Amino acid sequence: MKSISARQTGIIVFLTILANKILVLPSVMYEKSKADSIFALIAIFSFELLVLTIFLQVKKAHPDQNLKEILKQKVGVVVAKIVIFAFLIFFLFKTMLTYSVLYIYLKDLVYQDEFGFLALVCLFPVVNHAVVCGLRAMGRTFELFYYIVLVGVLFCLGIAFFTDISMPNFFVASPTEILNSGFTHIFAFGDYLALFLFIDKIKLRKGEGKKIFFFAFVGIFLVLSIFVVFYSKYQVTAFMHNNALADLLIFSVQFNAIGRLDIIAMLTIMTLGLFQLEIFQAAFCESFVQVFEKLSIKYAVAVFDILFFVIYLVIIKKYEIMLSFATDYLIYFAILTNVILPILIYALAHKHKKELSNEKSD
Amino acid sequence: MKKVIDAIKKYPFILIFVLILVVFTPYSLFSPGESRKRAVVIAIGLDKIENEYEISFLTFIPSPNQEFQQSNSVVSGKGSSVSEAVLDAQLTLGKDIGLSHAKTTVVNERMLEEDVSSSLDYLMRVVSLPENTVFICTNTTAKELLMATDSLEQNLGLKLDQLVSYNANEVYITDTSLEAFYKGYYSPTKSSLIGYIEHIKDSTQSEQAAPQNQSSSQGSGDSQKSSQTSSSQDGQQGVSDSSEQNSSAVSSGQSENEKQRGSLQGQSQILNKGDAVLLRDGQKVALLDVDNLNSINLLSNKRSLDSITITDVETEDGKKVDMTFMVKNKIVSVKTDFQNNIPLFVANINLGVQQSEIDTKAQKVKQNVQNTQITEEIAQKLEQKIKAEFAKVLQILRENKADVIGVYDSFFTHNRKEFLKFLSSLDDSESFLNDVVFMLNLKIQQDG
Numbered sequence: 001m002k003s004i005s006a007r008q009t010g011i012i013v014f015l016t017i018l019a020n021k022i023l024v025l026p027s028v029m030y031e032k033s034k035a036d037s038i039f040a041l042i043a044i045f046s047f048e049l050l051v052l053t054i055f056l057q058v059k060k061a062h063p064d065q066n067l068k069e070i071l072k073q074k075v076g077v078v079v080a081k082i083v084i085f086a087f088l089i090f091f092l093f094k095t096m097l098t099y100s101v102l103y104i105y106l107k108d109l110v111y112q113d114e115f116g117f118l119a120l121v122c123l124f125p126v127v128n129h130a131v132v133c134g135l136r137a138m139g140r141t142f143e144l145f146y147y148i149v150l151v152g153v154l155f156c157l158g159i160a161f162f163t164d165i166s167m168p169n170f171f172v173a174s175p176t177e178i179l180n181s182g183f184t185h186i187f188a189f190g191d192y193l194a195l196f197l198f199i200d201k202i203k204l205r206k207g208e209g210k211k212i213f214f215f216a217f218v219g220i221f222l223v224l225s226i227f228v229v230f231y232s233k234y235q236v237t238a239f240m241h242n243n244a245l246a247d248l249l250i251f252s253v254q255f256n257a258i259g260r261l262d263i264i265a266m267l268t269i270m271t272l273g274l275f276q277l278e279i280f281q282a283a284f285c286e287s288f289v290q291v292f293e294k295l296s297i298k299y300a301v302a303v304f305d306i307l308f309f310v311i312y313l314v315i316i317k318k319y320e321i322m323l324s325f326a327t328d329y330l331i332y333f334a335i336l337t338n339v340i341l342p343i344l345i346y347a348l349a350h351k352h353k354k355e356l357s358n359e360k361s362d
Numbered sequence: 363m364k365k366v367i368d369a370i371k372k373y374p375f376i377l378i379f380v381l382i383l384v385v386f387t388p389y390s391l392f393s394p395g396e397s398r399k400r401a402v403v404i405a406i407g408l409d410k411i412e413n414e415y416e417i418s419f420l421t422f423i424p425s426p427n428q429e430f431q432q433s434n435s436v437v438s439g440k441g442s443s444v445s446e447a448v449l450d451a452q453l454t455l456g457k458d459i460g461l462s463h464a465k466t467t468v469v470n471e472r473m474l475e476e477d478v479s480s481s482l483d484y485l486m487r488v489v490s491l492p493e494n495t496v497f498i499c500t501n502t503t504a505k506e507l508l509m510a511t512d513s514l515e516q517n518l519g520l521k522l523d524q525l526v527s528y529n530a531n532e533v534y535i536t537d538t539s540l541e542a543f544y545k546g547y548y549s550p551t552k553s554s555l556i557g558y559i560e561h562i563k564d565s566t567q568s569e570q571a572a573p574q575n576q577s578s579s580q581g582s583g584d585s586q587k588s589s590q591t592s593s594s595q596d597g598q599q600g601v602s603d604s605s606e607q608n609s610s611a612v613s614s615g616q617s618e619n620e621k622q623r624g625s626l627q628g629q630s631q632i633l634n635k636g637d638a639v640l641l642r643d644g645q646k647v648a649l650l651d652v653d654n655l656n657s658i659n660l661l662s663n664k665r666s667l668d669s670i671t672i673t674d675v676e677t678e679d680g681k682k683v684d685m686t687f688m689v690k691n692k693i694v695s696v697k698t699d700f701q702n703n704i705p706l707f708v709a710n711i712n713l714g715v716q717q718s719e720i721d722t723k724a725q726k727v728k729q730n731v732q733n734t735q736i737t738e739e740i741a742q743k744l745e746q747k748i749k750a751e752f753a754k755v756l757q758i759l760r761e762n763k764a765d766v767i768g769v770y771d772s773f774f775t776h777n778r779k780e781f782l783k784f785l786s787s788l789d790d791s792e793s794f795l796n797d798v799v800f801m802l803n804l805k806i807q808q809d810g
Contacts, residue, residue, distance in 0.1 A: 108490060109462075121385075125378045164537075169774060236548040237541060240486070240493070250494050250541075 003201050006208035008139030010215030011146050012198075012279060013052070016191035017219030018153075019094075019276040022245045023101050023269070024323070025188050026230045030238040032181035035168035035231045038224065040182030044189050045220045047339070052216055054346040055195050056209045059202065061349050066200040068290040074348045081291050083341060087197060088287035090190075090337040092304070095280040096312055097187065097326050099123070100319035102273035105243045109262060116313070123277065124308075128301050130278040131285055135201050138278055145271055152268030153222050153245065159261065160229045160248040168231040187330040190338030191276075192216075194283035196345065197290070245269060397424045401457040404434065405466040405511065405522060406491070407504025408444070408481060410473045415481070416440045417447040418505040419459060420466075420512070436509050444484045461491045465523040466511075467540060468504035468559075469497075474639065474646035479547055482540070493541040496523045496530075498557040499639045499646070507561045510630040522632075526557045529636050538638070546766065547644055550774075551792075553764035554641050558649060560633035640764050647762040650755070657755040660748065660802075661709050661767050663694050669718065672743040686719040687744065690809035698772045700780045703787075705794075707769055708801045714809035715744065741806045749802055760795045769798060 004012075029037035062070045071080035103119055130138050173181075195202070230244045241247040246265040285300035292299075316322050370377050407418035418438040425433050439451025452459055467485075469478060485491040500507040511522045530537040538557040546554025638655055640648040650658075656668045668689040674682045691714030699706045715736065736744075759765065773781040785791040 121382065125375065125382070129375050129378075169771075234541075235545060237493075237544045240544065250492070 002134055002136040003203040004135055004139040004198070006202075006204050006211045007215075008136075008143055009195065009198075009202050009204070010212045011142045012139065013192045013195070013212055014146070014215040014219040015142060015149075015272065015275050016194060016279055017048075017216060017223060018272055019098055019191045019280075020101055020188040021223050022153075022226050022272075023105050023243050025185060026227050026244040027239055027242050028327075029181050029185055030231065032184060033173035033177040035170055035235075035238075036173040036178050037181050038170075038227050038231070040178045041224065041227060044182055044186070045223075048189060048192070049213075049216065049220075051190075051338075051342045052192065052195075052213065054342050055192075055199070056204075056212070058196075058345060058349045059199055059204055062199070063204075064200060066290060067196050067345070070199075070349055071345070083344070084197075084287045084290050086333075086337055086341065087193065088284055088291060090333065091194065091197075091280045091284040091287065092307060092311075093187075093326070093330055093333075094191065095277055095284065095304075096308065096316070096322055097330075098273065098276050098280060099312075100322040102269070102277075103319050105246065105269055108243060109246060110266065120309070120313075123274065124305060126274065127277045127281055128305065131282045131301055132298060134297075135198055135282060138275075138282065142275055145275070149268060149271055149275075150218075152264055152271070153226075156245050156248045156265050156268065157222075157225055157229055160233050163233060165229065165232040166235075168228075168235050184327050184331060186338060187326045187334040190334060191280075193337060193342065194279055196342075197283045197286040243269075399458060400460040401437070401455050403459050403461050403464045405468065405508055406461070406464050406485070406495075407436075407438075407468045407470075407508045408473055408485075409470045409503045409505055410481075411503075414440050414442060415444050415447045416503075416505060417444060417451055418508050419451055419455070420508045421455070421459075422463070434512050436505065436512070438505055444481050445488070448484070448489065459489065461485070461489055464491060464495050465521070466496045466498065466526070467491065468507050468522075469499055470503050471499060471501055471646065473504075474499060474641065474644075477644035478641070479544070479644040486540070491540070493539065493544070495540050496526045496557065497538055497540045497543050498522075498526055498559050500559050500561050502561040502563065506563070506630065507559065507632070510561060510632050522559070525632075525634055526559070529557055529634065529638075532636075543641070546641070549770070551763075551765035551770050552643050553762075553766050555638045555650070555766050556641060558635075558637040558639050560635065560637070562631040562633055640758070640762060640766065642762055642764045647764060648758050650758070653751055654755045654758065657748075657751040658767055660692075660711060660752060661694060661696060663692060670715070670744055670747055672740065672747055675740055675743060684721040685717055685740065686721075687715040688718045690714045690716050696772055698769075698776050700777055700784070703780075703784065705773060705777075705781065705784055705798045706801060707772070707798050708803065710803045710805075712805045712807065713744075714807055716809045736806060736808045744806050745804045748804060752800075752802060756795075756800060760793070763792045763795065765795055769795060773798075 026037070029040065033040060058070065068077075068080050068084055071083055099119075103116065106119065107113075107115065130141070226244055226248070229248060230241070231238055233248060234241055243265075246262060246269065249261050249265050281301070281304055284304050285297050288300035288303060289295065289297055312322070316325065401419065402422045402424070403419045404422050405420035407420070409416040409418070416438055417440075418436055420434055420436055423433045423435055437451055437455045439447045439449070439454055441447035441450050448459065467482075469481075473481060482491070486493075507522075526538060538555065543554045543556055546552070636652040636655065638650045639646050640650055659668065669686055670689070671684060671686045673684045675685050677683055691712075693712040695710045697706075697708045697710070699708065759767070773784075784797075785794060788794060788797065
């Protein structure tokens with residue numbers, strides 16, 4: 001089996017942590033709980049780190065089994081497939097959300113006109129190809145572009161310090177508003193649950209879990225920095241800016257003479273968006289293959305494309321509807337996938353491990 | 363052939379790549395250039411005339427030429443709403459508008475009689491007007507100012523946004539971008555400052571200047587602090603005429619026909635005195651001059667073009683002279699506190715000043731005044747003058763319930779609990795500036 005290294009896994013974690021959080025999210029969270037949204041963010045990230053710990057423990061207990069095999073042993077094949085099917089749905093809509101956020105950015109800053117069909121035609125062959133090539137090929141590509149993406153994000157952050165910024169006012173929103181803000185946008189989180197679906201393809205040596213945590217902390221640090229700098233720069237007008245990372249590059253009038261540096265944000269965001277779409281589609285296809293065992297990854301890719309085109313272009317139709325769908329309905333589903341399922345997986349895997357150790361001692 | 367089919371079977375991505383090329387290459391080759399479909403707008407003017415909006419776009423016309431001159435034209439449209447006016451202008455232009463390169467947004471004073479943000483909303487949200495565009499107000503119409511801008515660029519090589527950026531760097535406490543306007547507008551004090559550029563139409567000079575059709579840079583100047591440019595305002599009347607007939611118009615400072623009509627038109631001047639409009643709730647409440655702005659700037663560490671003139675200073679030989687000092691260095695620390703539930707705004711200001719001019723009132727200067735020491739009398743007079751100027755601007759701010767000096771923010775950041783309690787104790791919390799005690803502790807020293 002073609003596996004990926006701990007470093008490549010870490011980079012996948014890094015890329016997924018940035019997914020859906022560096023463009024629209026700072027703005028929409030500000031609407032709910034002002035700059036105190038950062039506290040909601042810290043709380044969710046703390047829980048996500050716990051989920052990452054759960055993943056590493058499950059991986060340690062079941063180094064060579066995939067998620068279906070782990071669950072099948074304890075709760076039977078039907079429940080195992082239901083759990084994986086839940087992930088399948090989760091990653092299908094996750095891809096749609098990521099695509100919508102990327103599309104809004106490109107439409108606002110690059111094309112001005114609707115170009116939905118063109119975007120799909122350009123993006124999906126590349127994404128499909130990456131998924132068919134497999135996780136190892138994707139992991140190597142991510143490794144190659146990791147520093148480019150990192151420098152791009154840091155550059156956008158750094159440039160923001162050349163304009164007038166001042167610390168935003170904290171402790172303005174009530175705890176209820178902060179909780180509400182986190183809850184409403186919970187679907188934007190839980191992206192590295194994809195790791196549970198790739199669990200058998202990850203090769204981890206003893207002590208390499210730290211590497212994954214390192215990349216997770218880098219991702220969390222960048223997201224928090226983007227939120228803080230964005231709120232410091234825009235303050236009360238943060239709700240008007242839909243593309244946080246790109247808007248950090250917008251200069252005040254004094255700097256107009258330098259010209260537009262948007263291209264750096266654009267390349268960074270497009271690269272990030274493409275990689276995130278690849279990871280989420282790969283997670284969908286992995287779930288699909290585990291649920292429908294007799295079908296290969298190529299069928300999974302074809303089914304994904306058909307579902308995406310039908311649901312997105314025929315039913316949802318507009319990216320704005322996708323965003324409101326994610327905040328109005330998918331949040332309940334996200335509670336299941338982001339909170340309940342990881343705990344359930346941990347409980348089942350841990351129980352199985354205990355039983356095994358009891359059998360050994362008997 | 364079999365080999366090709368085998369290769370495609372082995373690498374289906376090739377087929378997809380070829381398909382994309384087949385579908386999109388002819389489309390790309392035969393579709394018209396983007397500049398034919400979309401006009402590049404470099405400045406926007408928004409006027410309200412009676413109950414109608416008129417929007418004017420200063421557009422860049424891409425054309426091959428061997429000179430390093432940009433060819434611009436002003437296109438306008440009218441409508442009962444901003445969106446209708448934009449559509450009308452697009453019809454006149456025969457193109458969609460692209461506002462990504464719009465660096466200046468001008469409104470006339472009439473627009474500021476009502477909440478201007480409602481008029482800007484469409485431009486911001488729907489047609490993506492960038493937030494870093496310079497936002498200014500003018501006394502005549504935005505359209506006329508944009509037309510005069512073209513000649514400003516040709517005569518002085520100066521763009522309107524550069525002119526206002528200079529003000530933003532040297533005169534205003536903040537930049538005057540659309541973003542800065544919105545920051546003030548959405549702040550608890552709902553107050554913001556935007557630049558003010560005066561536009562003067564001088565019809566008496568036009569008949570002498572226009573036949574020559576020459577541009578003269580540097581007008582006589584009403585004020586020493588102002589910068590001016592004057593030029594024949596070609597095509598201005600023509601635009602007005604056609605706009606009345608068609609409710610939209612296209613004009614160009616370049617066309618020969620319009621140059622021939624120049625004799626009929628007035629001479630136009632752009633006058634930058636460094637003034638700014640004080641807005642509250644998006645409406646104009648006062649016009650601040652440079653002295654007002656300098657007083658506001660006193661509380662900021664930001665460098666500004668600040669000169670202070672004091673009169674009747676007694677020299678060593680007993681003569682009375684007027685002296686002008688330039689502020690060369692400034693260190694400001696602001697503290698907020700509550701004493702007996704009274705909010706105190708204390709500004710400790712260290713000023714390093716240098717004498718720049720001495721008016722001896724027609725007497726000969728018999729000593730080197732370059733290094734005049736700051737005597738106690740001079741320091742006292744400077745302090746009195748600064749405090750008097752500050753009191754004037756504070757009065758304007760209090761009267762208009764406008765806080766553009768960050769008093770609210772300072773109290774909210776450093777004394778939040780007491781400040782909120784204080785606000786709730788007021789009948790009208792918006793006029794909280796009336797109850798804040800301001801203390802300026804000035805320390806004036808010779809710079810260097």
